[in-house]
Amino acid sequence: MTDTQDVVIIGGGLVGLSIACHLAEKGVTRIVVLEREAMWGRGSSARSAGGVRLEFSHPSSVQFSQYGLEMFRRFEDLFGISASFNPCGYLFLTRDPQRWDRMQQLAAMQQMLGVPVELLSPADLARRYAYIEMPDLVGATFCAQDGIADPASVAYGWARRARELGVKIRLSELVTDITQTRGHVSGVVTASGSVIQAAVVVNAAGPQARAVGALAGIDLPVDPYRRSVYVTTAFDGLPPQIPMTLEFENTSYIRREGSAILMGMSDRLEPISENTDTDQESLEKLVDTVLRWVPRLETASIMRGWAGLYEVSPDDTAIIGEAQALPGFFYAVGFSGHGFMHSPAAGRVVAELIAGEAPFVDISPFALERFRYQTTGEAFVI
Template sequence: MDTADVVIVGAGLVGLSTAYHLAERGIRHVVVLEREPSFGLGSSGHSAGGIRLQFGLASNVRFSQYGIQMLKEFDTRFGVSASFNACGYLFLTRDPRRWSMMQEAADLQRSLGVAVETLDAEEVRRRFSYVGIDDLAGATFGPHDGVADPFAVMYGFSRRARELGVRILYGREVTAITMERHRITGVDTRGGPIASPIVVNAAGPYARVVGRMAGVEVPVDPYRRAVYVTAPTEALPRRMPMTLDFDTTSYVRREGESLLLGMSDPTEPSGFDCALDEASLIRLIEAVTGWVPELQHTSLMRGWAGLYEITPDDNPVIDGAATAGQPMPEGFYIAAGFSGHGFQHAPAAGRALAELIAGQVPFVDLSPFRWARFHDALRSEPFVI
């Protein structure tokens, strides 16, 4: 029978980052199993590539700090550029209560060394004149936030992991997780079983399905999210930040000569359907042209939809039996449920999980991401779009 020291279910950004970070620590007999025929067909290949330090939980800020540093140095470490563009992130709100939350979060970010600016309506009008909100309560601007290329990052992780001895097998769906006396013994796949004392659930939107194979309920639900790209346009400045209206969740940023638009549709039910939906598109257009009037002079060129993998508090689950205790089978680990932040948090999540598996203390406090927290009072991440 085929064997491994660690089997990772899912070759998205999280699974590949974990494989790379394990191999870098000398754990090289690692197999990544992906049911799709190639990489990029899950959530990771549909990501808009945004990365920001503006979060409301310290561990999320630290994850992004690690991610930004890695993306900046990606070329030297992985031999491929992540095309990181520090265009900045501008969050806007008309809601005084949300504005208080954003100011509190800015204080936390500053305490962690993040240079974030809090702006009043006048300053937003002066610096970002395309924003047409008359009753703005305030805005936060993160000059070091930006966007990068998710495919390049996936490719970099996967290439380097392979060089270090990791096997990444496509078209290998995991159909069962095997156990003996509450201890992981391996997986069954469509291409035959693999024996392994450790199995990592990095199945993204399918984490609940894979968790159940080990008898572990992982509260991750899939939600369709779409983004659209306009035809090339001069309607908005060439250099502009990723600009988000927190109140409608609609956002716009530059995508080369074009613009990229998106929104979280609150009417969207949970499901695995990724077809583009006209009613959602109409809601997006109404929302975004409501505060960026110049967008009325642009036309849409293309769009795509993928799945967010959402938990009840919009934070991921990064845990294993070593810290979760008895309810979780020994040797079972989870890194899933990134709730729309998985591109930016995959670098740090992979490192932290590799450290947990290697018996080291993770470099970031993972207590907000414990699997068992769903029985406690939850502390949600407030910076969610």
């Protein structure tokens, strides 16, 4: 079966669906999203903790989040389904004086971009969040505009709009090859035997971005790491509304999930793998870590948990652009655990690039070519 499209998007997760939607809204008609699973949004997108925050190290990342936050707030007006945005705020805690210096410098940049980030002393924290017991805390930042939203509703809203605008979403289609003609991308081949010709192919394959890049001969430095999340039964030992709270040094976080508590961790000892199993070891490590700073959770019971993959780049920042070595091959990958909040802006800038327009945000911090030089890692990531 041979088919001809204007744009092929590989990956039906949040990033691929956002690109499809933004492109279709620009009037591009022949777009196909190819997803290897039998449902869209089943990869990392289904495992997200739903956090949306404005604190980042690069101004462009801050602007990406501002665009995403605004879209999630207005999602129901725009797409007819609520993203359930809850402005519970984000609270970052650190015990490290050097990190605290950097957070304060970055707060000045963030404030210049309109982010209402507050700097909190240990005394402020004790007064506002008495349930956090961290005697060696050095400082904290809080942003009241941040919050949490529902990734599944966002994926559904974009998929529905994209289809209304004529985008085809083909499920159970594993892309096995990317073809080239005279140095330009020319289409893809799938495991079911489909050959789709297109002058534009987009890699939005999340944790599988490196493998999909290799099909085009483009090395995209993105590796998958397991990240686990657990949810308690209803728990009234903490206030009903608490911020999404992250502590950097042991890389754990908590937030409310309805009347329960959701907790997660980015265990730095996890090897590169596509393992998405939960296990006793990861659960015990997470619980031990969280109890050290929220001892009141001692009486909570774990009800369920899941694991998914972070798609991590060397500096914890996305890689977005068109391959210099293969015109027509675009990528939006390596979101490093913040791809939900950045998926709206990623969709917009990739659509702008494909349409030959200037991106609405400076995307040079996301260039693949930056890895030829020394890069500064993202500070606000665990």
